[in-house]
Amino acid sequence: MPNVQSLRCKECGRDFPQEPIYVCDFCFGPLEVNYDYDAIVKNISRESIQDGPLTIWRYDELLPASRDNAVNIGAGMTPLLRADNLGKELGLNNLWIKNDAANPTHSFKDRVVSVASTKAVEFDFDTIACASTGNLAGATAAHGSKAGMNTMVFIPANLERGKVLGAAVFGSVVLVNGNYDDVNRLCSELGDDRRWAFVNINMRPYYSEGSKSIGYEIAEQLGWRAPEHVIVPVASGSLFTKVYKGLNEFAQLGIIDSANTKMHIAQPFGCSPVATAFVEGQSHPKPVVPDTIAKSLAIGSPADGYYSVGIANKTGGSGTVVPENEIAEGMKLLAETEGIFTETAGGVVISTLHRLAREGMIGPDEETVALITGTGLKTLEAIEMAVETRTIEPTIRSFDEVVMGAALQ
Amino acid sequence: MPFRRVKFTMNTELIQSPVIYELGHKFEIVTNIRRAEIDADSGWVILELEGALDEIERGLTWVTEQGCDVSSLEGDILAG
Ligand SMILES: Cc1ncc(COP(=O)(O)O)c(C=O)c1O
Numbered sequence: 001m002p003n004v005q006s007l008r009c010k011e012c013g014r015d016f017p018q019e020p021i022y023v024c025d026f027c028f029g030p031l032e033v034n035y036d037y038d039a040i041v042k043n044i045s046r047e048s049i050q051d052g053p054l055t056i057w058r059y060d061e062l063l064p065a066s067r068d069n070a071v072n073i074g075a076g077m078t079p080l081l082r083a084d085n086l087g088k089e090l091g092l093n094n095l096w097i098k099n100d101a102a103n104p105t106h107s108f109k110d111r112v113v114s115v116a117s118t119k120a121v122e123f124d125f126d127t128i129a130c131a132s133t134g135n136l137a138g139a140t141a142a143h144g145s146k147a148g149m150n151t152m153v154f155i156p157a158n159l160e161r162g163k164v165l166g167a168a169v170f171g172s173v174v175l176v177n178g179n180y181d182d183v184n185r186l187c188s189e190l191g192d193d194r195r196w197a198f199v200n201i202n203m204r205p206y207y208s209e210g211s212k213s214i215g216y217e218i219a220e221q222l223g224w225r226a227p228e229h230v231i232v233p234v235a236s237g238s239l240f241t242k243v244y245k246g247l248n249e250f251a252q253l254g255i256i257d258s259a260n261t262k263m264h265i266a267q268p269f270g271c272s273p274v275a276t277a278f279v280e281g282q283s284h285p286k287p288v289v290p291d292t293i294a295k296s297l298a299i300g301s302p303a304d305g306y307y308s309v310g311i312a313n314k315t316g317g318s319g320t321v322v323p324e325n326e327i328a329e330g331m332k333l334l335a336e337t338e339g340i341f342t343e344t345a346g347g348v349v350i351s352t353l354h355r356l357a358r359e360g361m362i363g364p365d366e367e368t369v370a371l372i373t374g375t376g377l378k379t380l381e382a383i384e385m386a387v388e389t390r391t392i393e394p395t396i397r398s399f400d401e402v403v404m405g406a407a408l409q
Numbered sequence: 410m411p412f413r414r415v416k417f418t419m420n421t422e423l424i425q426s427p428v429i430y431e432l433g434h435k436f437e438i439v440t441n442i443r444r445a446e447i448d449a450d451s452g453w454v455i456l457e458l459e460g461a462l463d464e465i466e467r468g469l470t471w472v473t474e475q476g477c478d479v480s481s482l483e484g485d486i487l488a489g
């Protein structure tokens with residue numbers, strides 16, 4: 001049940017009707033969904049949530065679209081796994097991995113697009129669109145198919161083959177000749193020019209609400225409490241701000257007792273405007289030209305960067321810039337300890353966790369959740385240099401020599 | 410008349426020069442500042458530009474050449 005009262009400007013607080021709009025006409029601040037919490041608190045309980053479907057739509061009281069119309073391919077309710085092996089490695093005794101690679105198109109973007117596409121249907125759009133270098137492309141293409149909408153997924157033409165095909169299989173990919181800036185500009189112009197539901201432009205206020213569900217799930221899966229730390233990979237900062245919002249809404253509604261979670265920003269060296277602003281004590285991230293192997297985090301001009309820095313400061317969190325050569329190490333460490341193969345964004349998170357543990361920012365017994373937001377299979381090239389394989393002749397002797405011999409040494 | 414909403418981000422040197430004033434004089438563009446935050450060593454301005462589309466395009470190219478970062482209000486759209 002949508003309990004939405006208005007869209008509210010995050011800067012001046014003016015209210016706007018629920019429409020496909022995203023900036024305030026008065027001050028140009030971003031718009032955010034504003035709920036009627038008095039109505040929600042009467043309807044929501046731990047039990048009502050547990051009776052719901054095993055998807056993000058179990059939290060539909062706190063989402064801006066109705067469960068009845070949901071464009072649903074099964075986003076959400078991904079595993080929260082105890083990570084004792086990794087914890088031992090890092091000196092953390094109370095560590096969890098939220099594995100969002102287990103979503104239908106293998107990243108957390110299924111959450112946001114499930115909400116955006118449902119809203120697009122409610123608004124009567126016939127076309128849904130996005131511009132992406134990977135995860136958002138797959139999620140939008142898949143949900144567009146499920147919704148039976150015209151779908152326009154814009155991808156830079158020089159993207160790796162695997163990513164292009166992974167989205168193109170859904171039948172809606174447009175390859176654009178040009179660099180990232182060209183694609184950005186084209187899509188900004190198309191956003192102004194066409195009556196389309198652009199998931200991260202005019203649908204953005206609704207789209208981004210989908211990420212709150214990670215916060216809700218973490219609290220529910222921990223047994224209805226908020227952790228002491230969450231580490232989040234940051235691109236635009238939308239996920240970061242919404243995990244925080246989700247935990248705080250639960251506390252405000254009395255579903256959990258309190259939310260005092262420290263929010264930690266994880267970014268790669270080659271694109272770290274938000275983490276750098278935090279480290280340097282600035283409130284507004286300065287735009288950068290991205291150059292990182294963590295392509296899913298390559299947003300040089302982050303829409304929610306300012307708000308993310310504010311939340312990291314307010315909660316006693318942090319901002320970490322991960323050296324590029326530690327990204328693959330993080331991916332390998334997670335794979336070897338916990339059996340989870342994550343993409344580069346996950347490598348950035350694990351390396352951030354490593355640093356925070358080493359520096360004492362996270363105490364050994366403090367409950368910590370690291371967000372793994374996508375699968376390693378989409379970014380195989382990133383670990384090509386970091387993994388070793390052994391080749392043998394098809395004989396026991398060769399096996400004993402090469403494999404067992406090495407093991408004995 | 411078409412208009413565009415853009416965000417300029419400026420560094421120390423640029424803050425001291427009248428980029429927006431010059432944009433409105435070198436090109437047939439009406440500039441209207443809507444929101445801004447400027448401190449000692451950097452700043453950003455959100456403004457509305459009104460003019461012919463190709464004139465705006467030329468103006469923005471010039472601003473970029475001056476070393477000013479120009480982005481859309483929604484930030485980068487191309488996502489991971
Ligand atoms: C795997 C992965 N993790 C994290 C992010 C960060 O998303 P946001 O733009 O919400 O900060 C992205 C965004 O593209 C992503 O693909």
Ligand SMILES: [Zn+2]
Pocket residue numbers: 009010011012013014024025026027028029
């Ligand atoms: Zn406003």
